[in-house]
Amino acid sequence: MSTAELVLGLLSAGPAHGYDVKRGHDSWFPLGRPLAFGQVYTTLGRLERDGLVEVLEKTSGGGPDRTIYALTDKGRKHLSDWLADPVPPAWGSADEVLRKLVAAIRTGGDATAFLARQRASHLRRIRELQETPAGQDPTSSVVRDYIVAHLDADLRWLDSALDRLSEQETS
Template sequence: MAVSETLLALMEPRPLHGYELHQRYGALLGLRRPLRSGQIYSTLQRLQRDGLVTAVGVERSGGPDRTLFQVTEVGTSGLERWFFEPGGVQQYLQPDLYAKVVLALLTQRDAVRVLDVQRVAHRALMREMTKIKSSPTSGRLEVIAADLAILHLDADLRWIDSTERRLANLRDDIEGHAALIQEADKLR
């Protein structure tokens, strides 16, 4: 998630201070990806340095003074571009898992076990997301976030199952690649 753009969008309707940004982020987007308050304040400093936000006042309540930040015209233009550019599409949503399977095959480790361990973790998270989705206390934002997670987890589980069915052939492919690498190393 693009933290800078997220904060800009949260404060675009009206000036906010860091604590309010932290609360709004948590309420709207923090279901699975909480944002530390320190990250919010360091991002606000960068946004201000880059001219994307400006300090427009100080709010004084019972606690410490809180600087209010407002999005500048430059920040609004950047935010507009960000909204309508496609997000980064990754070829592999689980690159670590892919690497683990390939390297397990290469090093004669139990690739089925690698897949099984990940399958168990994915299913546990899927159950957690399903509980959130079906809970009467979950709001609509939590439900659509849980739906997104469930669909990604389901796709990963299908990849895990498909890969497990192909392991024998993959092992042959890996051994073939390893032999080519060894031959190339001998020529050096």
């Protein structure tokens, strides 16, 4: 996921400070990992350096300094270009599952037990997602469906891998 472009997307609604950006991100992806404050401010600093956002105002009061950021024309174009560019198919999180499976097979580990544990973990996560009520935000059900579909595809692959290992063991 591209944090920089998501921050630009969040700022497209209007100027905001880092706390608003973080809160906006977390509301856009309620089923995902919350965005860390440090990552927000590091990203905003890079975007400012690259001319994609600008500082509109710095305020200091009884609490920490608040810096208000806004999208520049260059930032709007960058966001528009990013949204228009299709995402190339990638390995994603399955990469680690595949690496662990290959390592288990190559090192004499219990690949079948690993696949069974991974399958149970995927099933547990699908159940959690399906039991979580959809929020009012129209994107929450789309995000949940996307995650469930990917977990389901992983489950089909895990079952296929288990079948292949079982066939090889009986040969």
